[in-house]
Amino acid sequence: MSKNILITGSTDGIGKLAAIKLAKEEHTIFVHGRNKEKLEKVIEEIKTASKNENISGFVADFSDLKAVQQMALEIKESIGKIDVLINNAGVFKSSKTNNEAGFDLRFVVNYFAPYVLTNELISVLEKGENPRLINLSSAAQSPVNYDALNGKIDLGEQMTYAQSKLALTMWSFDLAKKLKNINVIAVNPGSLLNTRMVQEAYGRFWSSADKGANILYELAISEKHEGITGKYFDNDNGAYGNAHPSAYDEKAISKLIEATEKIIA
Ligand SMILES: NC(=O)c1ccc[n+]([C@@H]2O[C@H](COP(=O)([O-])OP(=O)(O)OC[C@H]3O[C@@H](n4cnc5c(N)ncnc54)[C@H](OP(=O)(O)O)[C@@H]3O)[C@@H](O)[C@H]2O)c1
Secondary structure, three states: OOOEEEEOOOOOHHHHHHHHHHHHOOOEEEEEEOOHHHHHHHHHHHHHHHOOOOEEEEEOOOOOHHHHHHHHHHHHHHOOOOOEEEEOOOOOOOOOOEOOOOOEHHHHHHHHHHHHHHHHHHHHHHOOOOOEEEEEOOOOOOOOOHHHHOOOOOOOHHHHHHHHHHHHHHHHHHHHHHOOOOEEEEEEOOOOEOOHHHHHHHOOOOEOHHHHHHHHHHHHHOHHHOOOOOEEEEOOOOEEEOOOHHHHOHHHHHHHHHHHHHHHO
16 A cells, blocks of 8 residues: 655755655655755656655754744645655755754754654654554664753764764664554664765774665564554564663663653754
């Protein structure tokens, strides 16, 4: 059965490759990017590659949480239901460290933006068929420094990236407990996949970008993953595994969610 699938950050990297793979299976794909021209080009590229016309998209710069909220509003007005949401947009290196509001871009794009988008879209996801939420974590996970989360100190991109990914994983597990009808999985798509993010950060790679796209495709639609929630899929090992210990620490999770709600408000 054809599914409605929204993939954030699908104008490049593993998000774009996953969008093409899923489009080839005749699913309706909603692409997202921060640049309108690039988004339109990618939509045409996906249509051509998949021979599927049911491809459209949304524009929002995820470094601006108001833009994320605006995008959520547009989605709620135009899409009746979402079966799969893949929170894939992410940043490692960036020319600017902080957004206009003074928060580190890695925390904003990799954690606050999917947090805001998902919470706004829960009602649309709940209308989906066995809905799945897939959050892009990483093997790089590090406990959150609250001064860094609040934009008071700059710890450098490597550290804030790892902290943003643990924050996203902790929130994913918390959400899985709260949402009875939506399955939530955090995934490390594989380390040092051959994408622009990795080339900019390290100038080398360990695996093809397809490795990451393939696991996003599987987690989105495969029966193998049906009914699984609150878990971490580690694609470096090709299996469910353990996230950082803090992701299972109820107290640490409560503290994080409280701080997140304050910042977002
Ligand atoms: N590659 C890896 O080895 C690896 C490993 C672990 C986890 N991950 C995670 O996997 C996800 C995808 O990574 P990738 O390697 O495919 O990276 P990528 O090729 O750099 O693609 C990142 C995507 O996110 C979008 N994006 C970046 N900043 C944005 C912003 N401010 N607003 C809206 N969209 C924005 C990009 O849009 P533009 O096209 O406009 O740049 C692009 O579509 C990320 O969450 C990353 O952290 C990747």
